Amino acid sequence: MNSLIKYSFYLSCMLIAFADTLAAKVDPSRLTHIPEQLTASTIATMRRCKTASIVNLMDRDVEPCNNFYKFACGKWTRLNPATTIEHLTTGLFEELSQLLDRKVEKLLTNDTEFNYTVIDNKVQNFFVSCVNLVKLKDKYKQKLSDIIAEFGEMPALSGANWNAEKFDWVTTIAKIAHKYGKDIIIGMDIMADFKDNSINRVYIGQADLPLESRAMYLDDSTAVYRDSYKRKIRKELVKFLGMDAQLATKTANDIVDFEVKLAQGLIDDTLGQSLDDLSKLTTVELMQAKYAPVIDIKKLVNITLGELITDPLYEYADVYQRNLKKIMPETPKEVVANFIFYTLISDYMLDIDKSPRSQKKTCIEKTKSYFAKNVDNMVYRRYSTRKTELDVEYMWKELKESFKSTLTSGKLDWIAEPTRQYALEKLEALRMEINSYADHNFTEEFGSLVTNNNDYLANVLAILELDTKRSYAKLHEKPKPIEAGEILSYTPANILIENVIKVPVSILQPYLLWSEIYPTAVKFGTLGALVGHELIHAFDDTGRRFDKDGNSRDWWDAKSTEIFLNRTECFSNQYSKYQYGGRFLPKSVSQSENIADNGGMRLAYQAYLRWYEDAKRAHNEKMNEKLPDFPYDFKQLFFISFAQIWCNDAHPEVKNLQTSTDQHVPGEFRVIGPLSNSKEFAAAFSCADDAPMNPKHKCQIY
Template sequence: MISRLWLLFILQVPILALPTDTENVFADDLTSEYAKGIILAAKVAEMKGMMKPEAAPCDNFYEYACGNWNRQNPALLLGKAMTDSFQLLLDGFNRRLLRILRSQSLQSELEKKMQRFFLSCANVNRDDVLYKVALENVYREFGEMPAVAGDQWNSSAFNWWRTEAHIHQKYGKNLILAVDIMHDIKNTSLNRVYLNPPDRSKFSGSRLMDILEEARISKDLQDYLGVEAKEAKNIAKNLNSFDEKLFEGVSSNTLEDSVSLYTMAELEEKYISYLNFTEYFGLIFGEENIPDQLYVTDEEFVDNILVLMKNTPSATQANYILWHLLETYFVDANEKDLSKWCVDQTKKYFGQLTENLVYKRYRSSKAEAEVFSVWEEIRGIFREHLKGDKLDWITNDTRQVAIEKLDRMALHINSYDSEDFEKLFGKVEIDRYNYVANIQHLLSAKAIGSAEKLKLPGSSLDFSQTLSFTPAYNIQENIITIPVALLQPRYFWGDEYPEALKYAILGFLLAHEMVHGFDGEGRSYDASGNLAPWWDIKSRYEFEERRKCFQAQYHAYKYAGSELPETEDQSENIADNAGVKFAYIAYEKWLRNQTEERKQRETMKELELSSRQIFFLGYAQLWCDDVHSLFQSSVAKDDNHAPSKFRVIGSLSNFQEFSWVYNCSQEAPMDPEYKCAVY
């Protein structure tokens, strides 16, 4: 644990410089050579603490780089599904936000409004009578709940799709069917309605996980709604079983392959025996705003769910819809962890504002300049590849369009500096003593804004609360967004560290997202983000042949006792492999232009590795993690990324330069004879 304590000390507490300044011997100075030395020593201690040096790097580089991570950050003992390096980054962001939320110096009414929301959350007592009454009022706005009403419940007064439409209109909640508004997939200048599966899919876990989930629901039914224990257990089992049936048919296809454009008349005709979609959308948007056309994502899911709903008892339907509405308002934390949990809730409902506040308080123009500088270097490397003969399997015509798309790809920091926060939150009433009402007001305001999007130019969905620590590529805007959390100093790279770490981590992350513009899905969208496949037949064929290599390679890896799924979607693996390659080439290019004296600073005392070896170690340690055994099978089946172990082993075993840098023999597992590559 020593290395982590060192790191946290460096990140949170100013370093006292040695008393060389006689006028102020106790001046805080992170720029002194002494302070820089301590910061670098802490980073070395952190990196060494993760490593398992007795493991052979050419046999299993993940084990060598991350073999001791689970001892320092055990998921089981910390009570988490998993621990990883990104969690440390997120924790740092949350600490900064918590300081702001507890500050007495907030100036604007919007900032104070956000603070009141946080305080209303932190003051919730699960056993408080007023809190439970507020919860009852949430579902009673849409009718009685069979779990509470029992034999008194009137099934004839309930209609599942009308109830859901009313809930969506008032609070924007997607429970059975998701209704979203965003760019038209074929014309990003306008918005379109999408009918989607709700984004709440279950992990395909073990029976033990199902039992734990049922126990949680049963306890909440008893604690919050006063349901008898035996009845609560039966209802919880029914809800969990229905949830499994609801999501078992969700497709993993790309948006291009799973979306269909319908007129309202066509949709009405196809599904009239199940529900009246004209009335459904009229209830959500108002009769004057019923869309003439809309996209249906994953028709098979819609078909299956409507059949399922028709064959499901109305009491189960009502319990399911009203329960998942009610869960929005539950406080899912004990007293010890309540403040941390409420920080997450504040980010969930004030996502753009929280990012902007942290950005303004801790902004570093130098860090931003570094990000954009590395981005231009990485983009230049890919451009050189496209123009040269290394990617000769792509035809010249397709190559030219790819270069145009790359040149128009933009990089944005997710600071929300241009966001109109007054429009988002100005009219929302927030009471520091009424957490439930606060969420209702925030959801209502967002639902009104969502309906207004139908009349506005094309725009993306906002994922600020889910993309708070990792870069992301927006396929419909051809933009890579950088979260504010990534700009925090000294977590992954810093002035005191070798540049190798900056290229290995920042360079890789940028390159990885850049490649998504040219992967299996990205190659179907043009430079403006419109769905307009631009690859010719030959280039598509050659791409597919190379994709199949990754499909076979990663399927052969075993995790949690089973082979990884043999999925056609290899986009994340392709991006990992190309990303580390481009980042390394960029680092090599930088290294060649340095003096011998500067190159000497690329090594780290007590870490007896060359600068190039440090690059690969830094890349691998980005993916150190420990996954609770209950969730390992879910990670393998449900995540489109490979488990972290194979993000390291797969990409580095395909990269010949890694084997040369670590002097691997041709018989070593990390240097296979056949290597996969697309870019």
């Protein structure tokens, strides 16, 4: 996924839901319904197991009011250490992915209880071709060389025979993008106009770089990752293209050094710039005049899209293009060419000398990356019982109703009345959807795709070619929902440009977050908090710039905006005082994730108490909010469940990488930050005034 989609997706990211109205009242017993087929003995055993799984992670020698993360997650690292290349990080989402992969593996091999479609068989063929990749070992170098030869010559392979005069970098990257949709040096995509999502527009701007962020390329603290990246490239050039070690070393150094120069123009994510700040409506002719002769925008657009474009388009992150115009004349053509062709084939250089088990794991990941929607749909069709979905739908209604109550009460009296009223309209329009693709027409999308179980590279190129044709056809179509299948398969996301929250199938797997027999405190503390996080994204420092129809529009009054920004600064100051891996967290203007963490937890707790009071009034005899042999009450259980979402460990060598590339703070601060800002948490655990988890000054927006 190129960085234009990534950024738009980041701006738009949140969860899945159903378009039910808030008025639809659901019986509070919905979340306490116990299936009749389970015996009392089975239920008791399962609840004791849940008690054990929670307690096993806790360090009850730690005072909860001193460090709640260590209290709730103190034994995680000992039980789930991140100590190997296969386990550089451990946490809930890694566990969910592992559980999902076991289901996916069974479906991709041969699940006798599953009814495969013709399209499912094509996905299976792709997976098998990847597993069989070792059979192509002797032909692999030639196949990669053939991919390069389709677009030119790589100087490091051609040597003295390479003709610099014939090389035109703009033509080369445009031809690659036109056929396979691979953005190199400059990104280009077609998606909804963020100011008017009823039409599609072309966006041109910075392309993805492998190390992702400015900090990874430019900070002294991340030099170790750049060195590791150079070694990786060197190894691949030797192994897959047959270069001698000395030439491979020089080529790898040149490639990374060029990427460092490109990265000088990358967006600084800590500045919190909006799409309005970064995207300017212009024309091909104006961009041509701005960047010619170094960057031939007209040629780039015409070759990439296969047609002349006269309609306005968006230039994205012009600081990147200005930097590119500066560095290209200074960079030897052979360095640019080596970078382009290495980037072209980098996704296809799979280590085929792995063990069968490791190879299969890699192939599951590759299949999910190219067929994310199909795989999610297969898992959904095979394993969904709709029970979890009904719970999520119920919690969604409670979360929306609770936030509506907050907006209409005096709790947010700093928001002016007209702004508050529009916030209510946006909340009413906000939808949630389960990302099951149950209604998706896969035959229409993949009916023409041909895959076989013997040629992995041919399969990859076929899917890329088909996907690229579909992508560029959007220029003459009405906008469709944003597709970011691989990310939407892994994490809940708020698509701001559509005002919809999407929940992945992977997160609905039972027993880690959810089970019918768990106390409702566990459900709201986990799934409820994650959905609440996504709801708050619709009103955070990015989401508040989008209206109820998903268009970028400033609907906040000036005074409310001023107060909002002051409250945002509180979070910036708070989180920049936390240390991780021996370094303070970087201070950032953008506080979207911290606002959502804080507001989402608070919202989930309010919704849970709302459910609890409704259930009590209904005199539900089956209501049982205590776990057996668990010495904490229902309120404390909520906060412990919330904290254990973020239990994690990270290998020391990736801690700087986390803080340099991830807009979320590390897990321990996703616990300590929100809970130390919560009066309700302090009350639940009777924390003394000015205890570490109960500071006098607390940050709060919602």
